Amino acid sequence: MDVDDDDFSGSEPKLTCPGETITSSQAFMRGHGTYVDKEDVIASVVGTVERVNKLVTVRAIRTRYNPEVGDLVVGRITEVQPRRWKVDANSRQDAILMLSSVNLPGGVQRRKLESDELQMRNFFEEGDLLVAEVQAFFADGAMSLHTRSLKYGKLRNGQLVTVPPILVRRLKSHFISLPCGVDLILGLNGYIWVSKQVKDNDQGEEGFDAEAVYSNQNDDIDNATRAAISRVGNIIRVFADHFVPLTDTLLLEAYEWVIEQEGDAKYLLLGDTGDALVAAMSIRG
Numbered sequence: 001m002d003v004d005d006d007d008f009s010g011s012e013p014k015l016t017c018p019g020e021t022i023t024s025s026q027a028f029m030r031g032h033g034t035y036v037d038k039e040d041v042i043a044s045v046v047g048t049v050e051r052v053n054k055l056v057t058v059r060a061i062r063t064r065y066n067p068e069v070g071d072l073v074v075g076r077i078t079e080v081q082p083r084r085w086k087v088d089a090n091s092r093q094d095a096i097l098m099l100s101s102v103n104l105p106g107g108v109q110r111r112k113l114e115s116d117e118l119q120m121r122n123f124f125e126e127g128d129l130l131v132a133e134v135q136a137f138f139a140d141g142a143m144s145l146h147t148r149s150l151k152y153g154k155l156r157n158g159q160l161v162t163v164p165p166i167l168v169r170r171l172k173s174h175f176i177s178l179p180c181g182v183d184l185i186l187g188l189n190g191y192i193w194v195s196k197q198v199k200d201n202d203q204g205e206e207g208f209d210a211e212a213v214y215s216n217q218n219d220d221i222d223n224a225t226r227a228a229i230s231r232v233g234n235i236i237r238v239f240a241d242h243f244v245p246l247t248d249t250l251l252l253e254a255y256e257w258v259i260e261q262e263g264d265a266k267y268l269l270l271g272d273t274g275d276a277l278v279a280a281m282s283i284r285g
Contacts, residue, residue: 016043016058023056033058048166061243065090065165065189067143071134072174074155074187075145077124083117085124087132090165090189093142097124097132101146103153105214123214129155131185131193151175155185157218158195161233163240165190169247176248180228180255186246194233196221230265231258238274244281254281 016022021040030036033045034056043049047060067073067089075087078094089095099112102123124130131152132145147153168186176184177197185193196219221229235254239246257280258268267273 014049015047015061016049017046018044022049022058028054028056031055031057033060059166061166062164063166064092067091067095067134067137067189069134069136071188072131072185073134073143073145073189074129074131074160074185074191074193075189076160077126077128077130080120080125083112083120085120087130087145089143089145090162090191091143093140095132095134095143095145096138097130097145097147101135101144101148103148103150103213124154128216129160129193131155131187153213154215155193155195156215157198157221158183158193158229159233161192161194161236161240163190163192163236163246164243167240167243167245168192169245171248176251178228178232178252178255180232180259181225182228182232184232184248184251192236192246194229194236196225196229227265231255231268234265234268235277238268238277241274242278244278250281253284257281 020043022034022043023041025036025039025041028041028051030041033043033047034041035044036042041056043058045058045060046062047058050057050059073089073095075089075095077085078088079086083099085097087095087097099117099120104110104116130147132147133149133152134143135146136144138144165188168188168190170188171186174186174188176186178184181197183195183197187193232251232255235251235258236246239250239254244250254277257277263273268277
């Protein structure tokens with residue numbers, strides 16, 4: 001797979017396999033996912049070849065999420081510890097959500113007390129899903145998360161879909177509302193939350209409904225919304241199976257295509273229908 005300057009000019013990503021020669025080490029510098037043998041830059045992982053000026057790297061297809069400060073992530077509580085929760089965020093190690101990094105019921109701004117520590121399971125308990133932002137890193141490399149925003153917190157009324165993190169692009173906003181009454185949260189860690197649409201005025205004048213924020217009870221969801229959630233979830237699964245990067249525009253067009261076909265959500269997971277969806281989106285793209 002010998003590549004040169006012209007090969008990097010196209011928009012199509014180029015896949016490579018371990019041991020495959022990418023280019024000459026005299027013309028390019030080797031980056032992550034590559035090594036030099038004699039005068040050749042050779043791939044050490046399966047992935048897409050990327051280039052920044054003269055630096056050539058291979059971004060692995062199957063890899064754990066590599067977090068950065070400011071990233072939006074969806075995670076699941078795995079353990080409640082003193083003054084902190086451990087969160088599975090699809091990374092190399094569990095993330096940490098400190099008690100001091102969450103909103104108190106009612107939006108009260110004050111220092112967390114011992115009484116708050118005794119009520120930690122009223123906020124989050126094992127198995128709860130949440131959306132948060134990467135705030136910093138501890139000395140051992142673990143992520144420190146926070147939910148100190150009305151957009152973040154416990155997740156309800158939907159389903160979790162898991163995709164390879166490489167397929168989630170960094171967008172202007174990772175909160176997407178589709179016209180079909182479905183909300184999407186695209187976690188950069190590959191966890192995607194598909195749920196019933198929530199209106200902005202549902203949280204009241206101050207935007208903080210204490211009971212809803214930490215409630216474990218789902219709202220009543222009508223059959224049409226359930227079907228829409230299932231369709232969107234299956235569309236994402238199809239794109240993940242075909243290794244198609246996810247964007248808000250692509251998901252909207254894909255949903256419109258599925259509605260035109262007048263098929264049930266379950267048919268999307270059949271090989272022919274999924275292949276047809278990916279082919280139709282590639283033609284539009």
